[in-house]
Amino acid sequence: MKIVVDAFGGDNAPLEVVEGAVLAVNKDKELTVVLTGDKDKIEKILNGRQERIEIVDAKEIISNNDSPTLAIRQKKDSSLVRAFDILKENNDVVGLVSAGSTGAVLTGAILKIGRIKGISRPALCPILPTVKPDKTVMICDSGANVDCKSEHLLHFAIMASAYSSIMSGDKNPKVALLNNGAEEHKGNELTKETYPLMQKLPINFVGNIEAREVMSGEVDVIVTDGFAGNILLKSVEGVASGMSKLIHKEAKKNIFAMIGAVMMGKFKGLKEKMDINKYGGAPFLGCKKLVVKTHGSANREIICNTIMQVVKLYENKLNEQIEKLVLEMSENDEVKA
């Protein structure tokens, strides 16, 4: 099994990406990683550690400042476009990992790899921590599709349910619809139309969830259009970082607060809990092949975790499950949106 990794995507590329690939092949002896990017630089980092690591040379880099569509079309010798070409052209390459521009990864996946039959809109599905120990929650879609119809939300639901089930081992993950109220009659036009249809899907739909309950750990998957999903995810990020800044500022004001702030450093469990990235990356669900975007600031451990995540999703046949579910859905007249 081979996985292709964009060695020049992300803030810590190429060093941390290359080291993450080395960690991954050491962890899984069946795995080969193909690294794309400047061959000389990659070889220098590898310094001979090339067992089950292949390199495909690519001289260009796509940055967050590039227009995604233009970059994918024009930067043909970029590490990301080369990675997509390798994913597309080789049957034994089962997935792609990149810490680069989210927009470029999504655009590349659509243009180069394409969608699973029946899925009109692939969706990005990151993981958030919750207040319950070892419990996480997945948000689908988190921003790939800002204008959605009911049908799209239904697809997000079945894809993320299958994904959650593989990651957690829970065969019946709880799926909820993000809404402005818990009651069935609440919502905007989109969620009100989607609710009754979602009840008929072959998943464990548990109803609406309000944004304040996102971290409660009560559900496994939260389905939303990408605009609201983006607002949700970024406000979680913003508040967590805002609270940290406030704590830091207060800490300078008096000795009690200073001690308190030092003690905060001891909250290892908390820090780890809030570190979403240890779970790997966010898969772009609904692509013909596995594509996982990991955080731009990913270090070698996170890169390794993300590669291992692709292995897990491939071995558990995520895409075959999605294909089967969407076929079932299309044959069920009750869930026609």
Add this chain to the structure above:
Amino acid sequence: MKIVVDAFGGDNAPLEVVEGAVLAVNKDKELTVVLTGDKDKIEKILNGRQERIEIVDAKEIISNNDSPTLAIRQKKDSSLVRAFDILKENNDVVGLVSAGSTGAVLTGAILKIGRIKGISRPALCPILPTVKPDKTVMICDSGANVDCKSEHLLHFAIMASAYSSIMSGDKNPKVALLNNGAEEHKGNELTKETYPLMQKLPINFVGNIEAREVMSGEVDVIVTDGFAGNILLKSVEGVASGMSKLIHKEAKKNIFAMIGAVMMGKFKGLKEKMDINKYGGAPFLGCKKLVVKTHGSANREIICNTIMQVVKLYENKLNEQIEKLVLEMSENDEVKA
């Protein structure tokens, strides 16, 4: 000047509401508060302190479990409906305060009081703290209108700009559009259509803002449809409460963490900063008369602050300013949505 207060709305009614009214009339010697609700119970709490406090008897109570529309139509002897009747029928009553059901307050405002000419959709506009000292940010709309068109967002922008200006004293508050990216071309259909129109409004429009920047203190007003606004506000609430719970749990695990948690209690400034309610309540902007919803768990200080907020908005002619701005907007062909 008179302000009517629903004495039986909220979790701490009637005690804290009545005590809040007493605080307010003691603070402002020109002010009379009209309390609606069970007269005997209110008089018992007042215990003779009735200078500039009037009571209008009402035997029913509207709860969060009531359907807002049915409750406003049928519970004619409820403290809230009586309060709206008084607001409607008396020229010297300039505003209404309630800590009761948000849905019922919004419905009552629309059905009993009506909209300012030219404003198609009144909007709820709560305040959030930011990481900057003494700087807050207003979110408009936070949930009253879950399906919006561009025109509605433009109205939200001018109303909240006028409101922010009165509250902060800053004549030129910075108004931003909540979006899934900072760049002008980003957004869903609604925000992409709204952006260029908002540039032509007679306000200080500073462009898009991402949800992660909400607490940055860089802008004064964030304009959004009520669905995304609800997601934003509730996720802020959820993360803040989730982080507190996590800290508390961790605190039980080891002595360092325990001391840390105790020290957290010393972070008075922080606690106050995160306590949104000290600023008062959320006005329902665009109603013919001032209607302010305050938090269900409001104590006497918050009730008092909310009453004083109505005084301030009335004295600074918020509604006249909104009328003037919406007239200007309607005469400007460039901002036709």
